[in-house]
Amino acid sequence: xxxxxxxxxxxxxxxxxxxxxxxxxxxxxxxxxxxxxxxxxxxxxxxxxxxxxxxxxxxxxxxxxxxxxxxxxxxxxxxxxxxxxxxxxxxxxxxxxxxxxxxxxxxxxxxxxxxxxxxxxxxxxxxxxxxxxxxxxxxxxxxxxxxxxxxxxxxxxxxxxxxxxxxxxxxxxxxxxxxxxxxxxxxxxxxxxxxxxxxxxxxxxxxxxxxxxxxxxxxxxxxxxxxxxx
Amino acid sequence: xxxxxxxxxxxxxxxxxxxxxxxxxxxxxxxxxxxxxxxxxxxxxxxxxxxxxxxxxxxxxxxxxxxxxxxxxxxxxxxxxxxxxxxxxxxxxxxxxxxxxxxxxxxxxxxxxxxxxxxxxxxxxxxxxxxxxxxxxxxxxxxxxxxxxxxxxxxxxxxxxxxxxxxxxxxxxxxxxxxxxxxxxxxxxxxxxxxxxxxxxxxxxxxxxxxxxxxxxxxxxxxxxxxxxx
DNA sequence: TACATTTTCGAACGAACGTTCGACTCAGGC
DNA sequence: GCCTGAGTCGAACGTTCGTTCGAAAATGTA
Numbered sequence: 001x002x003x004x005x006x007x008x009x010x011x012x013x014x015x016x017x018x019x020x021x022x023x024x025x026x027x028x029x030x031x032x033x034x035x036x037x038x039x040x041x042x043x044x045x046x047x048x049x050x051x052x053x054x055x056x057x058x059x060x061x062x063x064x065x066x067x068x069x070x071x072x073x074x075x076x077x078x079x080x081x082x083x084x085x086x087x088x089x090x091x092x093x094x095x096x097x098x099x100x101x102x103x104x105x106x107x108x109x110x111x112x113x114x115x116x117x118x119x120x121x122x123x124x125x126x127x128x129x130x131x132x133x134x135x136x137x138x139x140x141x142x143x144x145x146x147x148x149x150x151x152x153x154x155x156x157x158x159x160x161x162x163x164x165x166x167x168x169x170x171x172x173x174x175x176x177x178x179x180x181x182x183x184x185x186x187x188x189x190x191x192x193x194x195x196x197x198x199x200x201x202x203x204x205x206x207x208x209x210x211x212x213x214x215x216x217x218x219x220x221x222x223x224x225x226x227x228x229x230x
Numbered sequence: 231x232x233x234x235x236x237x238x239x240x241x242x243x244x245x246x247x248x249x250x251x252x253x254x255x256x257x258x259x260x261x262x263x264x265x266x267x268x269x270x271x272x273x274x275x276x277x278x279x280x281x282x283x284x285x286x287x288x289x290x291x292x293x294x295x296x297x298x299x300x301x302x303x304x305x306x307x308x309x310x311x312x313x314x315x316x317x318x319x320x321x322x323x324x325x326x327x328x329x330x331x332x333x334x335x336x337x338x339x340x341x342x343x344x345x346x347x348x349x350x351x352x353x354x355x356x357x358x359x360x361x362x363x364x365x366x367x368x369x370x371x372x373x374x375x376x377x378x379x380x381x382x383x384x385x386x387x388x389x390x391x392x393x394x395x396x397x398x399x400x401x402x403x404x405x406x407x408x409x410x411x412x413x414x415x416x417x418x419x420x421x422x423x424x425x426x427x428x429x430x431x432x433x434x435x436x437x438x439x440x441x442x443x444x445x446x447x448x449x450x451x452x453x454x455x456x457x458x459x460x
Numbered sequence: 461t462a463c464a465t466t467t468t469c470g471a472a473c474g475a476a477c478g479t480t481c482g483a484c485t486c487a488g489g490c
Numbered sequence: 491g492c493c494t495g496a497g498t499c500g501a502a503c504g505t506t507c508g509t510t511c512g513a514a515a516a517t518g519t520a
Contacts (some may be wrong), residue, residue, distance in 0.1 A: 014240025
């Protein structure tokens with residue numbers, strides 16, 4: 001019984017993950033509507049009808065790609081935030097985590113950013129829920145930053161969505177041959193955002209030192225290692 | 231002789247402009263690939279084959295939408311910049327102009343931001359050229375700002391593209407029922423960017439617009455004189 | 461009126477689309 | 491040897507796609 005939700009042989013899951021990687025690449029190159037299942041067949045080497053043994057529709061394929069990518073980003077972020085309370089550092093971790101994943105998974109990044117509106121029905125609702133959780137997490141961090149007295153008067157929704165705009169738009173221009181490293185870009189964007197929302201009453205480039213000794217240095221957090229996909 | 235490049239009866243141009251508006255709306259709702267010419271036929275009330283009297287291909291339709299929208303944005307910007315030399319004010323004008331057009335033309339905004347990669351061949355090259363001119367203009371303003379000594383060390387490409395990210399990503403979240411006015415959002419984003427790139431050695435909060443030194447005769451040839459739609 | 465030009469559209473074209481179906485191969489367990 | 495289920499695929503289904511074409515309608519000109 002294939003195509004059910006859980007409990008396949010490991011070989012099944014492994015091949016599905018392989019297909020998802022090829023599909024993400026095809027979707028990122030031709031767009032979800034512009035890419036055909038035949039394109040994915042050609043790219044993955046699996047026959048057209050053979051693909052449907054692993055997923056039941058093109059929509060589900062997109063759903064799975066977005067689900068896995070989003071889940072990875074949110075899970076990693078929550079892990080990295082667990083030990084940090086300083087809102088300034090938490091913002092830096094958010095930006096770093098986001099761009100770290102994006103720039104090391106360019107195909108998934110583009111599918112997440114560019115094909116966010118293609119899902120329908122249940123698939124759409126589930127992805128929207130994860131996305132909202134992610135946004136709320138970021139908004140909470142920003143509100144903490146504001147509570148600490150370091151942010152000037154501004155609409156928090158506009159501020160946080162501006163930050164996401166900076167980070168997500170990168171799929172349209174990032175070129176590893178020309179642009180700085182993911183870490184450097186993350187530092188630049190986090191700097192623009194943090195200084196950009198600051199009220200100038202206290203320095204924001206340094207942790208404001210609450211009951212929190214983690215990551216007292218603003219510059220080099222321990223390197224965020226990226227594991228292989230899946 | 232229809233469908234040639236120039237010199238039609240005014241009625242032809244008027245109806246083409248009408249079709250372009252309906253097409254922009256359809257493209258913004260279903261995406262370029264996801265929308266069919268039959269959808270545009272239904273939305274505009276013109277028969278399927280009747281549409282092809284006004285444009286020769288679906289690609290050309292997208293090209294015309296992007297060309298007119300981009301030309302308008304760049305032309306308006308150059309007009310508004312002509313009398314201003316202060317780099318800080320010039321940045322504010324850039325942001326205001328961009329968001330002003332975007333938020334008052336939501337369909338065209340989404341087509342510009344989301345369907346930038348769908349054109350091919352000559353169409354693609356021509357739009358890319360306008361876009362590059364727009365980006366270079368923004369980069370020039372940023373370099374002026376930097377020359378004035380107000381910007382801290384950072385990669386100018388990353389900075390300017392971060393600003394465009396803030397502005398362009400808005401098509402994914404802007405809701406006129408919930409969000410502030412276009413002008414307020416523009417001020418917030420310009421503020422985040424200007425404070426965000428500042429080095430803190432001098433105040434960047436400058437009175438808006440007027441009472442500015444004029445000069446700097448950057449003459450503008452009206453090569454992109456496109457009629458204002460809407 | 462009669463003619464020429466501009467504008468419209470129904471019908472159809474071939475191509476490509478997502479998906480299905482039944483037959484096939486190939487293991488591993490009896 | 492035979493059975494079962496997982497995995498694979500060629501062929502085809504019905505639908506929709508962008509585009510074309512010739513003829514009809516509408517409009518302008520004398």
